[in-house]
Amino acid sequence: MLTSPLRIAFIGRYTEGQTGIVRSIYMGLLENGHEVHEINLSKRLKIIFNPYRNFGGFGPVYIKWEMIRDEVLSFKPDVIFICAGGLTFKPSTMDKLKKYSTVIGVTLSDPDVFPSVSKFASEFDIHTTNSPLSYEEYKKLGMDNTFYMPFGIDSRFFQSREPDEKYQSDVSIIGHYRPYRLEIAKELLQRFEAKIFGRGWPIPTEGPVYDEEWFKAMYSTNIIINFPTTGAGYTNVKVGVFEAAATGRLILTEYFEEMENFFEYDKEIVGYKDKDDLMSKIDYYIKHPVEARKIALAGQKRCMEHHTWKMRLQHLFQSFTLKDPSLKWEEID
Template sequence: MKVLFSSNINPHFKTFSDYIKKAFKETGCNTCFFENRAFFLPGRIRDRLDLLQNWDLKRLNRKLLEKAEEFKPQIYVESGGWNILPDTIEKLKSMGIKTALWTVDPPHTFKQITEAAPRYDFVFCQGTEAVEILKEYDVQNLHWLPFACDPDFHKPVELTISEQNKYATQICCVGSWTSDYEKRQAALECLTDYNLGIWGPGWNNLPVGSNLNKFVRNYHTKPEEWIKIYSATRIAVIVHYQDMKGHVPCYQASPKVFETLACETLLVVDDQKDVLSLFESGRHLVVYHNHKELKELIHHYLEHPDEARKIAQQGRRNVLENHTFKHRVDEMLGIIKKG
């Protein structure tokens, strides 16, 4: 089967696009990749004038149609959906190509997607909140298809002595910070009595008086470093993004949920709806509901490493058996073939 996969690849930073592209090949698909952010003009120039933005966007869409005419795929899969115009989807369908959209981000970025999604033959969503929202726009063939892990990459790694010294913590958090991440900041501020390590962009912008500043290890880390951080810690903590104003729901399980579990690290995570649908608290990971419970759970599992190790092992086993990107691609292709 020939699949034209459209997404964005960062040459300096491994992302889920790399894992999905690899998974299509692992299923035996003849896969052609299209870079859906290959604009001619830099964003800082396009943003100044709508005329330039529209010209470059149409140019990008023409390039996609040219690629489709050349490659002649049976299936077109668009990851993200922001830059592919509704008319382009209709033209791909007129060529006899089945079209599928796989949404990625929480729905606060959904304006363009709500306009284009109804044109696709199939729409897959990383979070169930996206399914709920797109139903309101009369989108058909909606399916929940969460993030996943790549077991060839996301796995426990042996660390050198210098790496152990660099990354060792009782508790780690890998994730970004902006003023929108009040929930994440507040949770971590409860854990400053421990050997806490924080990695990720934006933490250098914390208020000067924040007691988290001294726990920030690095602002710029790559996935190759994340797996070392997870392998060196006792417990990983994930606090999901939420719209603090409550305007836009976010239920999806962060990609780091799957990546952390695949590294056989005990994961303590907030009570995110999709996480609770995919995993069992106390068996695959541990869910907390408030700051008091978070502190109690951290204390308990640091004092009971055998329990922590058992849950971490069961979590890794679960993601390898059910939640790899190959599982996701197999499920997607099965739905498209039936459709």
């Protein structure tokens, strides 16, 4: 069980920029007072060896130990924290590093990536999954090193921004294109003052937004539509729910059981049954802004008090005992 701040070598790629999940986890480690050495693979792509051309959280995507060896040895981490993207070390390297440090691997795209990640997740000292369904599947495979760690948010998302006239809307979708989202997006644009953000949409949109532009877009709308269906067709709680809640937006999402573990429907978020129900509720809350704002602020309060990465990571580190390395970094070959 963690009793003091740690020295953590954090290895991750910021595919979604400074507002993405991986960066948010990094910020959560800092908020817990850990000393973190950041290895940002977005700026150092040569460190990645991807022989199977995996992407989107599928793995394995290998980290070239020889290219980070000197800086890791100099830092002497208690923990090597490998964050998402299907990232791992080759088994021979992993076996060596686990003699000197606790190696944690984080998976953020389950259940979709479970078929690939489950082939190497057991090689980490500690592994986490974002999916309760996948957590049970890892356990069935005998992977007792796997912990369930839901999504969270870091403190930057609670810092209010002024609305930007360019992004002003009553309702928005901030997410990349999926075919099942198109019909809803089209009707939103026809019926309301709406904005669509993201990659790949076959209709006119505002395009993707990252970093400070993401915050401007989020803080310039009143209602956010959340889609809980993954690319592979699973329904689960996604990080977008926490992002929207943290910024005080009213969230409309489908009714499903897992969401009830995090927010109370119709008091902290709003549920809908189908497209017609969604459109009816958008219309209602646009016409009743005081009621909408009350629910949105309740969701923000719940997020702030229970759903931060600082809390998620505290819970994770309290769930296991860091091992005492059998060797000191000075002894590495």
